[in-house]
Amino acid sequence: MKKNQRLIQGNEAIAFGAFYAGARFYAGYPITPSSEIAEICSRELPGLGGFYMQMEDELASMGAIIGASLAGSKSFTATSGPGFSLMQENLGVAIIGEVPIVVIDVQRSGPSTGLATKPAQSDFMQIRWGRHGDQAIIALAPATVRECFEFTVLAFNLAEKYRTPVVLAPDEIIGHMRENMEIPEPGELPVVERTEPQGEPADYRPFCFKEGCVHPLANYGSERIYHVTSSMNGEDGFSNNSPENAARRVAQLHTKLDAGREDIVMTESFDVEGCETLIVASGAPVRAARSAAKDARAKGLKVGVLQLKTVWPFPELEIAAAAKNARRIIVPEMNYSGQLAGEVRKLVNDKNMVRQVNSYNGQIIFPAQIAQAIQ
């Protein structure tokens, strides 16, 4: 057995991935199926020189991690549906304020309190569109325990690099599943640190609204004094109500992610070369999809799987490329409405070629359900 080989849970891997990435501030409010992350943080962060703060609610949790990030700590929170709903307004502050934070949403079944301990993938649209105002965001969804660790590190890297909140959205199955994984050694995975702004402190501007621009963020308490506001603001961080400024500001919040697309959008393909049936999946259903595809290929059917590791920005180009020869696209996901399927349908002319496999009763999707759709 390798030295760092351990049997661990997805949520544990997320917490350890966060520490590996340098996260030293956690604020949260307990909720199943994410609470293990809070518990591990409360146990480990004091020893790492960091802070675990159990806030009075999720509104406060989101506010606290934004404040902590601006004061120089890599910061994160973990929650599930009801808590994620409460975080939305303040999540918008991190978007307009371009504050690097990581939000873990271990997805559970709704609506409302729903099947509180059961898995779902019904928050994809809330992650993308859950707040008022026009904006863009990054979301990643792991399908293995190792990916829980790696994607958490990546989430922090992307948050710092693009000065944006990043949502990591495992479903309950992945969060609670245990798998063997080798914990990476320090230095094995890249870790992005905040770049110190250059130039005269008095000339520092916290923002830059040029297309695709991401300006280095100073920390409160450094020699660079600066303002961040939830209101429409100029590059100096102060309120600014001019229409020209607002147009540049809103556009840049989108174009900075467009410019980084190649870096941000990750997919993995399994036997998609020349496939006639393409299965597009994310999170736990990837596992069922790969099993169903393997059985189908054994029977001579040309079935490939495209795993969406990044959910937002949506991997449109990657799906289009993988579906080049496909006559059918199957999208298995744990929700009723087909939140991913709807996005896939936007990419094809023949809407009928997209088949949904949905589970919305708190149960996992089984390979047999996908196999049926392949027939």
Added chain:
Amino acid sequence: MAHATGMKYLKQDALPHMWCAGCGNGVVLGALARAFEELDLAPEDIVAVTGIGCWGKADDYLAVNALHTTHGRALAYATGVKASNPKLRVVALMGDGDGATIGGNHLIHSARRNMPLTAIIVNNYNYGMTGGQFSATTPANAFTSTSVGSNPERAFDICELARAAGANYVARETSAAGMKLKNRIKEALEAPGFSLVEAISPCTTQFGPKNNMRRPVDMFEWLKAKGLPASKYDKMVHPEQEGFFKTGVLVNRDAPDFITRYEAMRSRMQAGGRE
């Protein structure tokens, strides 16, 4: 020593401010800037966290670090800033709607945690920014744009709330007494743990005119008549106190603050104590 002007803490090109003629916010802002100056705080070590409302726009005029947040949540953001870098001096500037109504829960828990922050709540008895609706501090029976038949709700006493929840330092003054206000803010900034200064202040556009105080000066007269120091207030017996409020330092204690308690816990853990 020359009188402190506080000017170096103000963003002078943003002045004059946007507040209405007769509004007390300018007095509170001046008191805050002067308190910074008299304590000789470095602007880069200060973070002003604001909520949403008329007073919540105070950060527009401050030349210190600032974070303008959402309605009611300033203390939550301030908590994160402080824990992330305990060397920073963090002030949370909130209206009565912001700090004690929609954000009441964060006020209670910041005081309970004894988070080393200074909250400065300007209580103008209503939601000034949105047109003078009643808040949790609007006196019972007062008239506002959503209590045209008089307010059927009872009011919070912000200072009593903070005291009961565990704040180390609590004081109240009015914006008719700028110098006292500055002194209270200075004490609050120097106090260990959670400190709160409530500044009772006139809303001369909304609350005053709706409650028989048509001119700004009427509200200032009213504040001067109603705010009493402990020496006078405490001598009154019920129900004489009705309609008056106590000014000055109301709570001053030195219970260990959150950061101190957290560091003690950290040391115990590192010494192999009980996890």
